[in-house]
Amino acid sequence: xxxxxxxxxxxxxxxxxxxxxxxxxxxxxxxxxxxxxxxxxxxxxxxxxxxxxxxxxxxxxxxxxxxxxxxxxxxxxxxxxxx
Amino acid sequence: xxxxxxxxxxxxxxxxxxxxxxxxxxxxxxxxxxxxxxxxxxxxxxxxxxxxxxxxxxxxxxxxxxxxxxxxxxxxxxxxxxxxxxxxxxxxxxxxxxxxxxxxxxxxxxxxxxxxxxxxxxxxxxxxxxxxxxxxxxxxxxxxxxxxxxxxxxxxxxxxxxxxxxxxxxxxxxxxxxxxxxxxxxxxxxxxxxxxxxxxxxxxxxxxxxxxxxxxxxxxxxxxxxxxxxxxxxxxxxxxxxxxxxxxxxxxxxxxxxxxxxxxxxxxxxxxxxxxxxxxxxxxxxxxxxxxxxxxxxxxxxxxxxxxxxxxxxxxxxxxxxxxxxxxxxxxxxxxxxxxxxxxxxxxxxxxxxxxxxxxxxxxxxxxxxxxxxxxxxxxxxxxxxxxxxxxxxxxxxxxxxxxxxxxxxxxxxxxxxxxxxxxxxxxxxxxxxxxxxxxxxxxxxxxxxxxxxxxxxxxxxxxxxxxxxxxxxxxxxxxxxxxxxxxxxxxxxxxxxxxxxxxxxxxxxxxxxxxxxxxxxxxxxxxxxxxxxxxxxxxxxxxxxxxxxxxxxxxxxxxxxx
Numbered sequence: 001x002x003x004x005x006x007x008x009x010x011x012x013x014x015x016x017x018x019x020x021x022x023x024x025x026x027x028x029x030x031x032x033x034x035x036x037x038x039x040x041x042x043x044x045x046x047x048x049x050x051x052x053x054x055x056x057x058x059x060x061x062x063x064x065x066x067x068x069x070x071x072x073x074x075x076x077x078x079x080x081x082x083x
Numbered sequence: 084x085x086x087x088x089x090x091x092x093x094x095x096x097x098x099x100x101x102x103x104x105x106x107x108x109x110x111x112x113x114x115x116x117x118x119x120x121x122x123x124x125x126x127x128x129x130x131x132x133x134x135x136x137x138x139x140x141x142x143x144x145x146x147x148x149x150x151x152x153x154x155x156x157x158x159x160x161x162x163x164x165x166x167x168x169x170x171x172x173x174x175x176x177x178x179x180x181x182x183x184x185x186x187x188x189x190x191x192x193x194x195x196x197x198x199x200x201x202x203x204x205x206x207x208x209x210x211x212x213x214x215x216x217x218x219x220x221x222x223x224x225x226x227x228x229x230x231x232x233x234x235x236x237x238x239x240x241x242x243x244x245x246x247x248x249x250x251x252x253x254x255x256x257x258x259x260x261x262x263x264x265x266x267x268x269x270x271x272x273x274x275x276x277x278x279x280x281x282x283x284x285x286x287x288x289x290x291x292x293x294x295x296x297x298x299x300x301x302x303x304x305x306x307x308x309x310x311x312x313x314x315x316x317x318x319x320x321x322x323x324x325x326x327x328x329x330x331x332x333x334x335x336x337x338x339x340x341x342x343x344x345x346x347x348x349x350x351x352x353x354x355x356x357x358x359x360x361x362x363x364x365x366x367x368x369x370x371x372x373x374x375x376x377x378x379x380x381x382x383x384x385x386x387x388x389x390x391x392x393x394x395x396x397x398x399x400x401x402x403x404x405x406x407x408x409x410x411x412x413x414x415x416x417x418x419x420x421x422x423x424x425x426x427x428x429x430x431x432x433x434x435x436x437x438x439x440x441x442x443x444x445x446x447x448x449x450x451x452x453x454x455x456x457x458x459x460x461x462x463x464x465x466x467x468x469x470x471x472x473x474x475x476x477x478x479x480x481x482x483x484x485x486x487x488x489x490x491x492x493x494x495x496x497x498x499x500x501x502x503x504x505x506x507x508x509x510x511x512x513x514x515x516x517x518x519x520x521x522x523x524x525x526x527x528x529x530x531x532x533x534x535x536x537x538x539x540x541x542x543x544x545x546x547x548x549x550x551x552x553x554x555x556x557x558x559x560x561x562x563x564x565x566x567x568x569x570x571x572x573x574x575x576x577x578x579x580x581x582x583x584x585x586x587x588x589x590x591x592x593x594x595x596x597x598x599x600x601x602x603x604x605x606x607x608x609x610x611x612x613x614x615x616x617x618x619x620x621x622x623x624x625x626x627x628x629x630x631x632x633x634x635x636x637x638x639x640x641x642x643x644x645x646x
Contacts, residue, residue: 005413007413009412009481010484019550019554022543022546022547022550023547025543026540026543026544026547029536029539029540029543030540032536033536033540036532036533036536037532037533038532038533038536038537039531039533040533040537041446041449041450042449042454042457045537049540050537051536051537051538051540051541051544052540052541052543052544053544054461054462054465054541054544055465055540055541055542055543055544055545055548056544056545056547056548057548058461058462058465058466058545058548059465059466059469059544059545059548059549059552060548060552062336062337062340062462062465062466062469063340063469063548063549063552063557063558063559064557065337066337066338066340066341066559067340067341067557067558067559070337070338070340070341070566071341071559071566073567074338074341074566074567074568075341075562075564075565075566075567076564076565076566076567077564077565078563078564078565079565080565080567081565081574081575
């Protein structure tokens with residue numbers, strides 16, 4: 001099963017294009033807030049770009065905590081329980 | 084009339100025919116049984132049927148109401164999809180186990196009393212472990228053994244709780260139980276094991292990834308959702324569950340980020356999704372309960388879809404480790420697409436199923452003023468997109484090209500995935516159908532401008548965080564490792580304690596050996612004196628002396644009678 005076809009995503013420049021496109025979508029979504037009348041159940045959720053900032057910060061915090069704290073505490077060799 | 088026989092008997096007894104036939108007729112049977120069960124389900128009238136009097140108690144084998152029907156529909160749907168997905172499997176054990184397991188889950192959902200519930204509860208445990216053992220590896224055998232001990236333990240707690248509950252003046256009817264009695268607490272613990280409460284959760288991540296590629300799909304559908312059903316029936320509005328559920332949504336996602344086995348990542352994300360349902364049950368309002376069970380319905384479908392895509396990868400490449408995979412979209416484009424639909428559904432993208440179900444629980448939490456819980460749920464929503472929505476498709480199908488070139492998944496697997504994907508999109512795009520099946524009338528509109536925009540912002544910026552972390556090299560690489568979780572307590576600490584106590588005991592026997600030996604010798608001598616071949620008790624007696632003794636005893640009796 002040889003498959004040497006070049007795919008669009010094989011080119012790193014295209015991946016960068018995709019990455020920038022997602023940033024553009026994100027920016028568009030934040031700007032859209034100016035045009036959508038929002039009804040939030042919790043007042044602070046109505047702050048400008050609350051969900052965008054929360055989403056970004058939550059994921060960075062999640063990954064850093066998992067990598068720097070949890071992995072250091074719980075990582076063991078793959079055969080830990082077989083020994 | 085159709086409700087006078089437990090509906091569970093159709094798949095359970097039908098399973099007995101599976102080993103007798105092969106080939107096309109077996110495939111036909113495997114597909115017909117769930118379909119026939121579904122038709123039966125549609126004919127069921129509401130009410131309580133199939134009552135039996137036993138030991139002064141009334142057992143209700145069939146209680147049909149909106150809650151049990153909702154779970155009934157999705158269980159039969161799951162049985163049908165897994166039957167299609169597993170058509171290539173020759174091993175009859177797995178088909179029989181899946182049918183009995185799904186049937187037993189159905190039986191438990193329609194059980195109107197605690198004893199019937201207990202019986203089906205245990206049948207699910209025993210039948211489901213076969214799906215793990217069918218992997219036929221030492222690892223799977225051990226994981227299955229740990230799994231079945233915990234599952235049967237949950238059944239024992241349920242039985243003990245039911246007995247205490249009845250003794251304390253409660254009835255055997257399986258309705259709202261509450262925590263007023265000790266029996267109620269035991270039953271909450273039993274349900275909590277099945278729902279994978281924190282610290283009771285580890286059987287899930289331990290055992291599910293060790294099952295066969297089709298077995299894990301079956302397992303993901305029933306046991307935990309049966310727990311959610313039982314919890315929704317027995318403990319709605321128990322505030323403790325809000326905190327337990329919130330903890331469940333948050334802690335597994337940290338593990339999911341660093342886990343390498345992608346099916347284990349899914350097991351952690353399952354734990355996280357169950358948390359949303361448990362929060363909904365704890366809140367106990369009509370909207371929260373609707374949200375909890377609707378999310379259970381949606382979760383069964385998208386989680387099966389995700390496990391199906393990983394099962395297909397495992398079948399074709401022999402591994403689901405993030406370290407070994409990557410670039411599979413070139414070989415398995417369809418599987419990639421279906422996996423992305425499942426990922427979008429679990430992440431609650433608008434137009435996908437999670438969006439219209441999970442949000443009911445979150446809205447209910449906000450309405451009831453649980454601000455902290457709401458923030459935890461929002462964090463978990465961003466986190467689930469991160470680890471299940473992106474990590475799973477990214478490491479399996481994209482990331483760096485692993486060089487693996489394999490065939491696309493077999494056609495029947497693609498059909499099963501396509502059907503599951505259609506259901507996920509269907510529920511997300513036309514939520515009113517699912518809403519009309521929920522236990523309470525629904526007064527909730529998921530597609531408001533605010534909600535769609537909020538959710539899209541949350542998800543797109545989570546995705547941006549992921550891509551930024553990966554591109555900047557901060558994202559932790561996938562590593563071959565075992566991550567210690569609560570199972571360390573019984574797999575390592577317990578084992579070490581057992582070994583240590585064995586060492587102490589044998590040392591004591593060695594030093595105190597002489598004392599023990601003389602004690603043994605003395606008791607043996609005594610035993611020999613009384614019972615040995617030369618002893619009084621073993622001697623043979625002439626019949627005449629026996630007759631004499633009987634006469635003496637009778638005379639003594641006569642004498643005492645006159646006195």
